[in-house]
Amino acid sequence: MDTLSKLGILAEAAKYDAACTSSGVNRAPVAGRVGMATGAGCCHAFTADGRCVTLLKVLMSNACSYDCAYCVNRRGNSCPRATFAPRELAELTLDFYRRNYVEGLFLSSGVIGTPDATTERMVECLRVLRHELLFDGYVHAKVIPGTSPELVDALGRLADRLSVNLELPSAASLAALCPDKDAAGVTRPMGQIASSIATGATRYLEGSRRRGGGALRPGPGSTLARRGGAEGLSRAFSPAGQATQIIVGASPEDDRQVLRLSDALYRRFELKRVFFSAYVPVMDDGRLPERDTPVPLRREHRLYQADWLMRFYDFAPEELVSPEEPWLDLDVDPKLAWALRHIDLFPLEVNEASERELLRVPGIGPVGARRILRARRAHGLDFDDLKRLRVTLARARHFVTCSGRSEADAPLDGELIRQRVVEHAKASAYNETRRQREGAADYVQGSFF
Amino acid sequence: MLLACEGDAEGILSAVGIGYLAHVAPARVRLGRAPVAQPCLDETALATPADVDLARRVLAGYERKVARGCPRSRGGACPGGCAESCGTKVLLAAACDAREAPEAIHRYLRVAFREGARVRSLGAEPDVAPFLALARAASNECERMRQFVRFSRLADGSYLSVFSPKADVLPFVGAHFAMRMGRDRFCLVDPRHGTAVFHQGDQTQAVRLDAAMAEALASEHALADDERYVRAMWKRFYDGLELAGRGAEGRGYDLRSQLMPKRFWGGLVELDPRSDDAGGPAPRRYAGGADEAAETKDGTASRGDAVPSLRSVQEEGG
Ligand code: SF4
Numbered sequence: 021m022d023t024l025s026k027l028g029i030l031a032e033a034a035k036y037d038a039a040c041t042s043s044g045v046n047r048a049p050v051a052g053r054v055g056m057a058t059g060a061g062c063c064h065a066f067t068a069d070g071r072c073v074t075l076l077k078v079l080m081s082n083a084c085s086y087d088c089a090y091c092v093n094r095r096g097n098s099c100p101r102a103t104f105a106p107r108e109l110a111e112l113t114l115d116f117y118r119r120n121y122v123e124g125l126f127l128s129s130g131v132i133g134t135p136d137a138t139t140e141r142m143v144e145c146l147r148v149l150r151h152e153l154l155f156d157g158y159v160h161a162k163v164i165p166g167t168s169p170e171l172v173d174a175l176g177r178l179a180d181r182l183s184v185n186l187e188l189p190s191a192a193s194l195a196a197l198c199p200d201k202d203a204a205g206v207t208r209p210m211g212q213i214a215s216s217i218a219t220g221a222t223r224y225l226e227g228s229r230r231r232g233g234g235a236l237r238p239g240p241g242s243t244l245a246r247r248g249g250a251e252g253l254s255r256a257f258s259p260a261g262q263a264t265q266i267i268v269g270a271s272p273e274d275d276r277q278v279l280r281l282s283d284a285l286y287r288r289f290e291l292k293r294v295f296f297s298a299y300v301p302v303m304d305d306g307r308l309p310e311r312d313t314p315v316p317l318r319r320e321h322r323l324y325q326a327d328w329l330m331r332f333y334d335f336a337p338e339e340l341v342s343p344e345e346p347w348l349d350l351d352v353d354p355k356l357a358w359a360l361r362h363i364d365l366f367p368l369e370v371n372e373a374s375e376r377e378l379l380r381v382p383g384i385g386p387v388g389a390r391r392i393l394r395a396r397r398a399h400g401l402d403f404d405d406l407k408r409l410r411v412t413l414a415r416a417r418h419f420v421t422c423s424g425r426s427e428a429d430a431p432l433d434g435e436l437i438r439q440r441v442v443e444h445a446k447a448s449a450y451n452e453t454r455r456q457r458e459g460a461a462d463y464v465q466g467s468f469f
Numbered sequence: 470m471l472l473a474c475e476g477d478a479e480g481i482l483s484a485v486g487i488g489y490l491a492h493v494a495p496a497r498v499r500l501g502r503a504p505v506a507q508p509c510l511d512e513t514a515l516a517t518p519a520d521v522d523l524a525r526r527v528l529a530g531y532e533r534k535v536a537r538g539c540p541r542s543r544g545g546a547c548p549g550g551c552a553e554s555c556g557t558k559v560l561l562a563a564a565c566d567a568r569e570a571p572e573a574i575h576r577y578l579r580v581a582f583r584e585g586a587r588v589r590s591l592g593a594e595p596d597v598a599p600f601l602a603l604a605r606a607a608s609n610e611c612e613r614m615r616q617f618v619r620f621s622r623l624a625d626g627s628y629l630s631v632f633s634p635k636a637d638v639l640p641f642v643g644a645h646f647a648m649r650m651g652r653d654r655f656c657l658v659d660p661r662h663g664t665a666v667f668h669q670g671d672q673t674q675a676v677r678l679d680a681a682m683a684e685a686l687a688s689e690h691a692l693a694d695d696e697r698y699v700r701a702m703w704k705r706f707y708d709g710l711e712l713a714g715r716g717a718e719g720r721g722y723d724l725r726s727q728l729m730p731k732r733f734w735g736g737l738v739e740l741d742p743r744s745d746d747a748g749g750p751a752p753r754r755y756a757g758g759a760d761e762a763a764e765t766k767d768g769t770a771s772r773g774d775a776v777p778s779l780r781s782v783q784e785e786g787g
């Protein structure tokens with residue numbers, strides 16, 4: 021089978037994976053090699069539904085020996101199968117990179133016999149890419165649960181980021197839907213990766229003390245970045261950290277369980293990202309939700325918003341969901357939902373509020389907060405100033421005052437704010453269409469068991 | 470008084486310098502882009518030719534002024550740690566095609582010369598906000614280029630891309646592509662603004678093109694033998710990512726067009742139906758065969774193929 025035909029099969033098989041980011045590592049170009057990595061990443065294309073394409077995200081093989089209930093590649097499913105040769109995939113990556121189609125490779129795979137056999141093939145692909153084709157662009161590699169530690173180590177020294185997919189939000193669901201996997205097989209490599217990254221950082225710090233200081237972040241020209249060059253197994257271990265993915269809606273866990281789990285993962289394994297993937301019902305299986313009860317995309321969206329608040333706005337999961345209200349509000353975003361529950365903390369005076377307080381105002385993000393802090397040094401701000409600073413006022417104006425004044429038509433009335441936001445959202449073409457498609461006035465959580 | 474200047478950075482900064490040297494009250498001077506700018510009834514118009522030396526002096530004077538007292542600068546000099554330095558912002562704003570760009574830059578520079586480093590906290594001022602908006606727009610256009618430039622491999626082994634951004638930002642992104650491409654030779658052409666970046670070895674150069682040269686570079690070139698096949702693979706990959714029911718019809722609005730504006734679609738290989746044609750048989754490295762043994766009859770792969778053991782990888786890697 022030629023590569024064009026394989027690509028059709030193996031890209032299709034990888035499309036349900038949510039992660040496609042190349043951020044997190046800066047690597048300056050090295051003479052004689054091809055490519056570099058920039059911490060901010062770059063989206064080179066967008067799919068019809070608006071997902072960013074930044075990496076060549078494919079499976080090494082979809083000929084999987086495992087039988088996860090929700091997966092199109094499960095061994096029990098009848099579908100066309102293909103497997104890349106390691107060099108073929110390495111060449112393909114470089115051809116795409118040189119044409120500015122991608123920032124690098126996202127390498128994942130179905131289980132070809134055993135996790136170790138599969139990982140050896142992945143390691144060989146990355147070895148060709150790094151050592152023979154001299155590629156210094158971004159590589160994200162997926163660790164298959166159950167892979168032996170030496171192979172996880174080899175993969176981590178060739179890739180910029182590793183991820184081990186947690187897949188389901190509880191051990192019970194994993195056992196029910198993925199009979200060939202177990203929770204320990206997932207958390208063991210996560211622990212190994214976290215400790216290898218920490219060891220590398222400690223060594224680097226010790227080295228930099230001897231050299232007289234230096235940045236821990238592998239910026240251009242730093243030791244970590246230079247070590248990421250041609251020295252093979254001595255390069256930094258997974259310098260862009262590790263990530264994981266959780267499928268939501270294929271099993272019965274609520275948002276509170278999902279958010280508490282992701283918070284624990286960030287803390288315990290120092291993950292860079294937890295990706296959420298709304299379950300797409302493609303398989304008929306008695307253990308799965310009915311095929312005609314799609315998980316609302318908005319649930320995935322709200323989880324990402326909540327995750328963002330936890331990572332960058334200093335929110336704890338308990339502030340966003342509680343035992344009494346374990347689901348995120350699908351009608352309003354989690355920050356607005358929080359503000360409406362704590363309406364007594366508002367309005368906030370824009371000319372006096374701290375950065376942390378400003379960040380809790382619906383509609384004000386880190387950029388807006390910084391602009392406000394900088395601009396108010398010159399003089400007191402009014403609403404026209406906020407508009408000129410391009411602060412998004414549609415929501416914020418209900419929650420702030422400027423020199424003690426509120427906006428006339430924006431009262432701090434929780435009911436009214438919710439009503440306006442919901443009506444505005446309902447009127448949007450997006451929600452109108454999704455409502456029609458999903459056939460209900462209110463979204464229904466996936467019915468399961 | 471209307472100072473009619475050339476629309477590029479040299480022209481605009483020269484006109485600012487002339488206005489300043491002539492001691493005309495700032496409120497009485499307006500900059501306009503020659504030849505389109507027209508004087509108002511009570512205005513006199515003066516054509517100001519670009520003077521590279523004067524433009525450099527204006528920019529350097531401005532940079533010194535805003536760096537003095539700036540908490541981020543060290544000893545009055547910019548350490549270069551700013552994502553976009555204050556000087557770069559001026560050049561970015563000058564790269565915008567907008568008719569009002571010269572005057573917005575003029576008004577901003579006047580404030581900056583008056584206020585020094587404090588100008589950074591005046592983002593809401595009517596003489597500063599429009600300038601910042603222009604710099605942001607050009608900066609966004611740079612990002613669009615980094616995202617949506619598509620190179621083709623030509624028969625001579627070099628790479629070519631023709632791209633028409635809304636601002637004259639090609640010189641700002643040349644270095645980015647040079648870093649990506651290493652020793653690969655490439656040419657990036659902007660026929661709309663008549664600029665090109667050439668890269669060979671470790672040399673990268675941005676040049677102005679005359680109309681004939683721009684047209685010649687932007688015209689059809691003989692492609693490398695494998696180019697159509699690689700394009701077809703990229704389109705096949707891109708098409709394979711689509712999730713049914715989540716596109717524009719399923720969503721109610723076209724999110725893709727917002728993120729990937731239609732004005733770029735003509736140059737995007739993945740959206741060009743002609744890319745479906747691979748142009749012939751697969752090049753040898755993509756013809757398959759070497760690893761077919763890895764696939765058994767039932768579709769699962771065996772591990773007995775050409776993958777070396779971990780030990781050999783470790784030995785090779787050191
Ligand atoms: S291991 Fe499970 S989820 Fe992964 S490809 Fe195989 S069947 Fe699918």
Ligand code: SF4
Pocket residue numbers: 535536537539540541542543546547548549551553554555556
């Ligand atoms: S903010 Fe401007 S003046 Fe200050 S260091 Fe950065 S570039 Fe220099």
